[in-house]
Amino acid sequence: MSITLDQVTKRYQGSPVVNDVSLDVAEGEFFVLLGPSGSGKSTLLRAIAGLTGVDHGRITLHGHDVTHVSARQRGVGLVFQNYALFKHMTVGDNIEFALRVRRTKAADRRARRKELLRLVALEGMDDRLPTQLSGGQQQRVAVARALAHKPQVLLLDEPFGALDAKIREELRRTIRQVQRELNITTVLVTHDQEEAFAMADRIGVMNLGRLLEAGRPAELYATPATRFVATFLGAANLLLARQTAQGIRFGATPVNVRAVEKFDGAREHEVVAVLRPEEVELAPTRDNLRTNYIAHGAVEELVFTGAMERMRVRLNNGAAGAQIATASEAASGTALLEVTRTQHEQRGFPVTLGQSVAIGVRRIHVLPTPLSSYTSCGSDASAAEQLAQHAFLSELASRMKTRIATRVEPALATMTSDIATTPISGVAVVGASANAAAQIRWLLRNGAGEVLVLPADSTPPQRVLIHWADDESRRPTLAVAASLLRHVPAEAVYIGIMPEGVSDMQRPAGVRTLLDARSEAQAVHGLEMRTELRFGVAADELRRQLQDASDQMLILGVSSLDQLSGDFSSLLVPPPGCSLMVVYRPTDTPAGELRTAP
């Protein structure tokens, strides 16, 4: 491996800007770090270059640990957005700078300079001053300068940001050519997904300091694992659907879309489906569709963009209300679907504004995330509404681009054993009241897979503690934690707890459990987390940990409701002062205890 990052963390004023990033970049690979501004991608690049120290983790270049090696000694080439050329030196002197520092002989310097100028197609420009060159030429000089000392890796920090579209295209090609010719491992940082697609062998998408996913461009586009990657790489319609053993269903209309992903888990549940605009088929009637019908709609917006036609179609039945929209947009009740069509499709079925069309889907991708939407639950309407306005909950929902539904369940106050009329979908949210423990059990019994308990004054956490009651709940808890932590800039810590007074013989087993948990989190869920081993009674230990600092959150996984009323009752009564997420996946469902959807 050319570049290996192992759990690299960089904090700025206490909060992590680069959060537990692990990554391998292969020899000669062109890797693109893609993310919005403030996602930590540039900080990570500077850390690789050695210009920024890291607070935790290791950086290895070609097998040498360089975590504590200065930028001077690291031997990387770095190219900046604003070129950072030495303006008082000629192009030739700029390129020779690294060689002069190394006291290379004049003849060798001249030869290397010539070679590099040829490489970036600037022959004969040696004696110009940077200010006499165009932006594109200046950036070529910067690339040549960064390569002069034969660096182990080439790092590019938004190198095309200051250039106009045409020059950009040309320079992209040059850089790709140079990179192939030298076979030099390269990391490019950008916020432009088109640029990432155009250049990358592999793309790593970053958000909120975390590396969410890394993979080949086509893979990431077709099968993203997270909603951020799905929406950041190209356009995507995010739809709430129900996954059943037969396939995917939208809203009330049973739609049999052949699910690409296998259906795992015993019961049907709410999922987030990604529908790319180009995978939508339009036809005058349902019978004309060649693909699976999902709904009817009306064309509301039509833009001709040359090769493609872009439109927005308002769904008027079936999947309406299924599209995940931000809280404000959800109020309209119906949903808009983004559609793009090729010239060929347009000729087959021309549409006009306002026309009613039947909508079919060619291909749909279900995100593996267990967190689909939120349902704010209260015993009366005002309580549910108020909870839906909770700052942390709103932030979570808007970051996840999902909706917060409200639901009134009088049973939450009376604690009668009433059964809900329809099963609760998504994450159930309740306030932290004195009988929260009983409410959690009631919600879990009525179809909720996760319950989020929010004290009125809780803030977004800095640290998320993770614990599960038994091995059965490990996997779902990790999945929920990974999904949540993609949207919260916090550190994840798994707390393993062994009973007090275990023999020394058993301790290695405890440590092994921790390591297994960590590697499973990383390998299966893409979640980087720290681990801590404690001794004592689980509920007491967790409560003690939560009382240590105010800005924490706990994710607790259980596989049976008895665990909540038994082992963890002292943790829930009274509920802890911080946010708490209970994850419940029953191993075997006793008859009558769990309702499935009709």
Place this chain on the structure above:
Amino acid sequence: MKSSFRQPSILPGFGLTLGFSTFFLCAIVLIPLAALVMKTATMGWQEFVKVLLDPRALASYRLSFGASMLAATLNSVFGFVIAWTLVRYEFPGRKFIDALIDMPFALPTAVSGIALTAVFAENGPIGQYLAPLGIKVAYTWIGIVVALTLIGLPFVVRSIQPALQEVQRDLEDAAETLGAGRFYIFRRIILPTVMPALLTGFTLAFARGVGEYGSVIFIAGNLPMKTEITPLLIVIQLEQFEYAKAAALGFVMLVMSFVMLMSINLLQAWGRRRIVAASR
């Protein structure tokens, strides 16, 4: 043809503004200077040369220009350090120190002269520690340099500050990844970038030092041949109603200052040309 000098401008009134500029400069600068030359011309060549080459006058030239040069040099070094600290670091009291830099601008020079004398006199708070070491500051040429350093400091700091702000962090980062050490980066990247501003600051501080009178007379002791600066000599001549002699000395200072400032400017222009010439 007539309007070939005129550059198109959004502001009208080229004739008016040029006329005003000419009038203003004449009234404030040229006419008084011409009067100085005229007054000098009232004495004969022989007498003029005698006044000029008077040993007491020669000693004062050396002191005035030498001390100013030394003070400006000191200011260039320490002014650079101060400007660097203010631009590059964020620390409590930074704004306060920044404001403090301008104090010598605002203070009446006589006040700073008296204050320096009090501090550096043999029984003063600093002078008492320097005296046992054999260093006498007040009433020697060292005192003059100290006073001129104080007066010239803001010129240097204020000239360098904007230039230093322009030196992007990226430049240093780039040099560092290319393998350059700190001293190398300073010498090859930062200094060349700041050099023009540094020279400007030096020039201003030097010019100010040559013309300074108020603060120096208090700390200098004013011993003829030893600690007597040229401006003081002029005042002494004036007090004896020797107007022509005073004018002659003033004329000499004018010419020498002009020559030195001119040569620094030429040096700067030459430096710029050298960079451009290298690009051909």
